Amino acid sequence: MSQASPAPAKRSSLSRVVIAVVVLVLVALIVMHILHKKAPASGAARQVVTVAAATLGAMPVVLSELGTVTPIATVTVLPQLSGYLVEVGYREGQDVVKGQFLAQIDPRQYEISKQQAEAQLAKDKASLAQARSDLARYSQLYEKKSIAEQTYIDQKFLVQQDEAAVKSDEANIAQFALDLTYCHITSPVSGRVGLRLVDPGNYVTASSQPGIAVITTMKPTTIEFTVPQNSLGDVLQRFNAGAKMTVTAYSSDNTREVGTGTLYAINNQMATATGTVSMRATFANDDEALFPNEFVNVKLLVDTMQNAVLVPTPAVQSGAPGDYVYLVNADQTVSVHKVTLGPSDGKHTVIASGLAAGNTVVTDGMDRLSDGAKIQVAQARPAASGAAAASAPGGASGTHHRREASAASQAS
Incomplete structure (x- = not known):
């Protein structure tokens, strides 16, 4: 019994060695796997972007x-004299022409005043005729030295006074005639009448607000x-x-x-x-x-x-460098390129300096880009494949570059 005991001890020691080796191998495999997974992370992944070429074209400065x-013209028609408004000759919102009748103020008072002025004119004209007749007679008597000189001179002054009275009467008649014209209110301009401001029957005064009508x-x-x-x-x-x-x-x-x-x-x-x-x-x-x-x-x-360098407006970015674009390089990387902006119509923006026609810029997908980042140009949609090929640098060569970039991405 004492001779058989060393064998189990040896087997137990061997088992521990085997287990230790297995554990070490597993640990080594795990470490290698972790290192193998981290290796691709050391290189930046390619960012899928959309690009467009800068072109020459016309840009309106707006x-x-x-x-x-x-x-x-906007005219507020005001009454020029006082009186009752007896008639309104327009409809609200009506188009009128210059001189068209709008409203009527009661003219009877001014007609009576004109008749009085005409009667006074007739009276003063008669007085003037009599004074002129007396002056002719006094002139003959004065030449014969039959009357005093003062009497002759006084008669001349009387004739002048009567002439002035006649002129005053004529002016009064003209004034009353004008008042009668003002009673008949017409449109001073052609346009459209607004809403009615006063109704017939109201008493209006000279230049009273809000007026008779507003014409625009x-x-x-x-x-x-x-x-x-x-x-x-x-x-x-x-x-x-x-x-x-x-x-x-x-x-x-x-x-x-x-x-x-x-x-x-x-x-x-x-x-x-x-x-x-x-x-x-x-x-x-x-x-x-x-x-x-x-x-x-x-x-x-x-x-x-004319012949301005144009890029799609989404390509223009603003940040710490100022205004810039992501310029696509030949090795499928991008670089931050400062530019000076010109006018924009919303769809395109003029690059005053910093970019030349034919340069390719990123228009979409630049949210995670940085200077020197690798990119992959997004494949064009089938419906827009012809337009995408035409807009790429060099026409068909642009499609060739995109295929190479796609192949490189798949290989990586």
């Missing part, structure tokens, strides 16, 4: 401002808007050169175009509080889409840039 429809010219019309002082120089240069500058009006929500006109007047001073200058454009407004005092959005076409 100023977008807020404007107000300002009629050419509907067509043609104008739009008044302001331009900031930083843009004034370009506008003045084109305007003073005689250029016909187009102004397009849009609805307040910018959903539809309501008219096209021409800039025709610039104010002679700047508003110091806002640093803006008022301008006015004229519109035919044949369809009356522009309503008086309506707020509209205005776009003034200042000029059109």
Whole structure:
């Protein structure tokens, strides 16, 4: 019994060695697996992006401002004398022409006054005739020295007084005739009458408010808007050169175009509080889409840039470097490229400097990009494959580069 005991001890020691070896092998396999998984993380994964090529094209220089429809004429018709309003000759909202009858003030008082003035004129004319007859007789007697000189001179003065009285009577008659004209109120301009302000039967006085009617010219019309002082120089240069500058009006929500006109007047001073200058454009407004005092959005076409470098607006980024784009390099990496921006129409932006036509920039997927990052150009959708190939640098060569990038990504 004592001789057999060493064998189990040896087997137990061997088992412990085997278990230890197995544990070490497992630990080694786990460590190798972890190291193998971390290895790809040491290199940055390619970011899938959408790219576009910078192109040459025309870019309109447009100023977008807020404007107000300002009629050419808005006239409040006020009575010129006092009296009862006996008739209103227009309908609310009616279009009238210059000289059309609007309202009638009771004319009887002024007719009576005119008749009195005419009677006074007849009386003064008779007195003047008598005075002139006496002056002719006194002149003959004065020549024969039959009357005193003072009597002759006094008669001459009397004739002059009667002549002045006749002229005064004639002026009074003309005044009463004018009053009768004022009793018959007509439209001073062509336009549209607003809502009625006074009803027949009311007693009105000279220049009494709110007046008889308000007439507004509907067509043609104008739009008044302001331009900031930083843009004034370009506008003045084109305007003073005689250029016909187009102004397009849009609805307040910018959903539809309501008219096209021409800039025709610039104010002679700047508003110091806002640093803006008022301008006015004229519109035919044949369809009356522009309503008086309506707020509209205005776009003034200042000029059109030719052969400008254009990129899609989403490609332009702003950050610590300033304005920049992600420029796609030949090795399928990107670099941060500072640019100077020009005008934009929302879809495209002009690159004044820092980029040349034909350069490829990233337009989408740049949220996780950084300088030197590797990229993979997104495959074009089947429906837009022709357009994507045409927009890529070098036409078909752009498709070739994308295939190489895709193959490289799959290999990695």
